[in-house]
Amino acid sequence: MATTTPEYFNGFGKGHLPGLVGVEILTITPEAVASRMPVRKEVMAPNGFLHAASVIALADTSCGYGCISRLPEGASGFTTIELKANFLGTAREGAILCRATPVHLGRTTQVWDAVVTLEASGARIALFRCTQMVLWPK
Numbered sequence: 624m625a626t627t628t629p630e631y632f633n634g635f636g637k638g639h640l641p642g643l644v645g646v647e648i649l650t651i652t653p654e655a656v657a658s659r660m661p662v663r664k665e666v667m668a669p670n671g672f673l674h675a676a677s678v679i680a681l682a683d684t685s686c687g688y689g690c691i692s693r694l695p696e697g698a699s700g701f702t703t704i705e706l707k708a709n710f711l712g713t714a715r716e717g718a719i720l721c722r723a724t725p726v727h728l729g730r731t732t733q734v735w736d737a738v739v740t741l742e743a744s745g746a747r748i749a750l751f752r753c754t755q756m757v758l759w760p761k
Contacts, residue, residue: 626649629693630682630734641684644677648688650760656723662714672713673748678739682724682751685723686735690755698757701733703755712748714741719748731757 634643637641638755643664649657658681666677683706690701720740727734732754739749 625746632688632691635688636684640680646681646684648685651688652737653693654724656685656692656721658685658723659718659722661718662716665710667715668736672715673719675710677710678710678719678749679706679751681719681721682708682723682739682749683753685721686737686751686753687755689723689725689735690733693725693733694757695730697759699760700758701755703753703757704732704756707752709750710748712741712746714748718742720721723751726752729757733757 625735629651632648632709636646645660645663647710649659660681662673666674668674678741693699720742723735723737725733726736734752734754737751738747739751740747
């Protein structure tokens with residue numbers, strides 16, 4: 624299916640927040656979504672550290688694209704109903720990576736976890752969880 628390739632999702636995000644912040648989907652499988660985002664001035668807070676919202680954008684995009692790829696047959700889409708992040712560190716340069724994995728793939732909801740790490744060292748900088756409501760045609 625075309626909607627499960629990194630190329631599809633990288634094109635899907637162009638001109639929207641994922642494209643603006645530089646999210647790149649590396650791999651997408653039934654087990655996980657791997658993604659990357661370069662750390663650059665535009666995704667930094669004025670204090671010189673990576674902006675928390677940039678980390679959320681990477682993690683939420685990764686989980687959302689995973690949700691799209693795992694929607695039940697006949698579903699029309701999804702919407703986020705809850706998200707949470709714990710920040711363990713930050714970055715000033717390089718790139719950050721994300722690995723999003725499904726925890727629950729139900730008919731009405733999906734729950735996804737993501738771990739965001741520094742590309743250079745592998746150090747964890749954020750833990751993320753979101754709940755998605757599966758949408759059905761009316």
